[in-house]
Amino acid sequence: MIEVRDLVKRYGSHTVLDHLSFTVNDGQIYGFLGPNGAGKSTTMNILTGYIGMTEGSVTVSGHDLLEEPDAVRRCIGYLPEQPPLYTDMTPLEYLTFAAELKKIPRAERRGAVEEVMELTQLTSMKDRLIRNLSKGYRQRVGLAQAVLGFPEIIILDEPTVGLDPRQIIEIRSLIRSLAERHTVILSSHILSEVQEVCDHILILHHGRLVADGTPEELERSLRDNALELTLKTASENAVHGLLAGIEGISHTELFPSGDGFRAVVYADDGQDLRESVFRACAAADLPLLGMQFRTAGLEQVFLKLVNDEDLAPSGETAPPSSGPAGEEEAREPETASGTDTAADAPASPEEDGSADEAKEADGT
Amino acid sequence: MTAVYKRELRSYFNSMIGYVFVAAVTLVIGLFFTVYNLRGGYPYFAFALSGTVMIFAFAVPLLTMKSMAEERRSRTDQMLLTYPVSVTGIVLGKFLAMLTVYLIPLLISCLCPLVIAKGGNGSFLIDYSTIFLFLFLGAMFISIGMFVSSLTESQLIAAVVGMVSLLLLLLWDTLVSFIPSTVTASAVGFLILFALASLIFARSAGHPAVGIALFGAGAIFAILSAILASRWFSTALTGFLGMFSVYGPVNNFVSNYVFDVKGLLYFCVMTALFLFLTVQSVHRRQYR
Structure with missing residues (x-):
C-alpha cells in the first residue's frame, strides 16, 4: 500500500x-x-x-x-x-x-x-x-x-x-x-x-x-446523461411538441437525418428519461426508431479533463461535471492536435505500435 | 558494495579501457626503468618511478572518466539509486574497482627492484616503500577523477577536467612559489580563500547568513594575524598552500629516504575528502 x-x-x-x-x-x-x-x-x-x-x-x-x-x-x-x-x-x-x-x-x-x-x-x-x-x-x-x-x-x-x-x-x-x-x-x-x-x-x-x-x-462520472433518439417524422414541430411534454428535460438538440430527426436529449441530473420518452412517443403515435444513452468513452473523459484543466488553470481535483456535448465535440479535434493525445485509443494493435513510435520520437 | 565492485572491475576488462590503462602505464614505467636503472645504472627504482607521476595525471582520468558520468548518461544510476544500496557503497565499490585496475601495473613494477638486485645492490626498503606511496597517490588521483566524473554526464569533460585538476595539483609547488611571502599577499590570499570557502559552505548549507559569519570570522583572523603576528603571517599562506604539494611527500620518499607518514596521511585525507564529495555530489543531484 x-x-x-x-x-x-x-x-x-x-x-x-x-x-x-x-x-x-x-x-x-x-x-x-x-x-x-x-x-x-x-x-x-x-x-x-x-x-x-x-x-x-x-x-x-x-x-x-x-x-x-x-x-x-x-x-x-x-x-x-x-x-x-x-x-x-x-x-x-x-x-x-x-x-x-x-x-x-x-x-x-x-x-x-x-x-x-x-x-x-x-x-x-x-x-x-x-x-x-x-x-x-x-x-x-x-x-x-x-x-x-x-x-x-x-x-x-x-x-x-x-x-x-x-x-x-x-x-x-x-x-x-x-x-x-x-x-x-x-x-x-x-x-x-x-x-x-x-x-x-x-x-x-x-x-x-x-x-x-x-x-x-x-x-x-463524466457521462453526458444524454439520450440519443432517432425519430421517424417529417415535422420538426411534432418533435418539439413531443419533447416539450416530457418532464425532466433540461434541453434538446435536433438534427435532421434521413427521413426523420435525430434528437439529443439532456436530462436534469440523474434522471432516467427512457420510459417517459417511450410513453410520450407512443402517445403521440410517433415512430421511435432508436434510443440509447450517449456514453463518453474514456478517451472523451481524458480529453475533456485535460482540456478543462487547460481552460481553467486554477483547476479542481474532482472530475468536473460534464458540459454541453456540442461544445465538447467541437473542442475535441483541437485538443487532439494540440496535445499528444491524438495517438490515444487506437483501434488496432498496429496503430498502437505506431503511436508508441510517435511518442519515442518525442524523446521525453 | 561487492556487487558494484565486481561489476565495475569486469566492465573495465570487458572494454578496452582496463587493458589500455594497464598496458600504457606498464610501458611508461618500463621505459623509465630501462632508461634510469638498466641503461643509466642508477640503483634506485624509486627514482625511476617518481618520474612517472606526471603520466598518472593523464592516465588516471582515463580510468575515472566514465565511473560516475556514464551511469548518469545511460540512466543506469536510476537502477543503482532505486535499489536498496547506499550511495556510499556504490562510490566505494567503484573506487576500489578502479584502485584494483591501478594496482596491476604497480604490482608488475614490484619486479623491477628484484631485477636491480640481481645485477647489483638493490635498496628494497626505499623502492618498495615508494611503490607503497604510489598506491596512496593513485587512490588520491582516482578519488579526484571520480569526483570530477560525478559532476558531469560527459566522459570527455570528466577526462579533460580531471587531467587539468591533477596537473594543477602536480604543478602546485611551482604555482605556490609565485606567491610572495609578504603580509599583504598572505592577507589577500587568505581573504580570497575564506571568501571561496564561505561561498561554497553557504551554498551547500543554504544559509547565506552562515557564510557571511564564516567569512567575517576569517577576515578578523586574517587582519588580527597580520597586525599581531606579521612575522609568522608573512609565510602563513605559502606554508598553508605548500601542504597540498604532491611532490613533497614523493621527494621525501625518493630523494630524502624518509618514510613520510605526514605525506601518506595527506594523501589519505584527500582521498577520503573527495570520496565524501562524490557521495555528496550524487545526493545533491538526487535531492536538488
Missing part, C-alpha cells in the same frame, strides 16, 4: 507536481495517465526514491520514504522510462548483478534469475550482450530486473513503449499475471492500454490529479 500526501516537486520556480495526493491499495493495477509533462515519471521517480520531493510525504507499506528509504526500496521494483541497462553485460550477468544488489541470498540467486528470465521469455537471449539486443528484448530485461525478487510493488514507467504489437500484448498479459501477487503501478499516455490493463486510473495533468477511479467510474 502506498500513501502519497501533498506531494510537491519544484525545480526552481517551475512546479512539476502540485500537491498530489493518492492512495494505492494492494493487489491492483494502477495506471497513471496523462499527456507528456504531466508529472507521471516525476511521481514514479519520487516514489522509488530516485529523486527527492520538495514537500509532502510518501509512505510505502508503512515505511516513510524519507525515514526508511532502504526499506521502501526493498518493497519496490522499478522499470524507469529508459531501461537502466549495462550494455556491456549479458542479461544473465546483468540480472545476477541486480539480484546481488537486491541482496537475494546467494543460494536463491540463480533460481530467482532463472525464474524472471522464464517469465519475461529471455532465456534464449541470456548469453548475448545487451548491446546487441533489440528494443523489445531490452525492455524485457528491464522488466525482469524490476520483477526480480518479486517485490510487493512493481512500478513500470511506460512499459510498452517501443514494442511491436505482439510484444505489447505479451507484456500486458505479463503485467496482468503479476497483479495476482503484486501491486502494479504503470504509466502511459496510451489510453487503450490503461483502460485495458488497469483496475484503477489516476489522471494527471500539469502535476495535479484531475481524476481518480476505476475506468467504469470515470466513464460514468
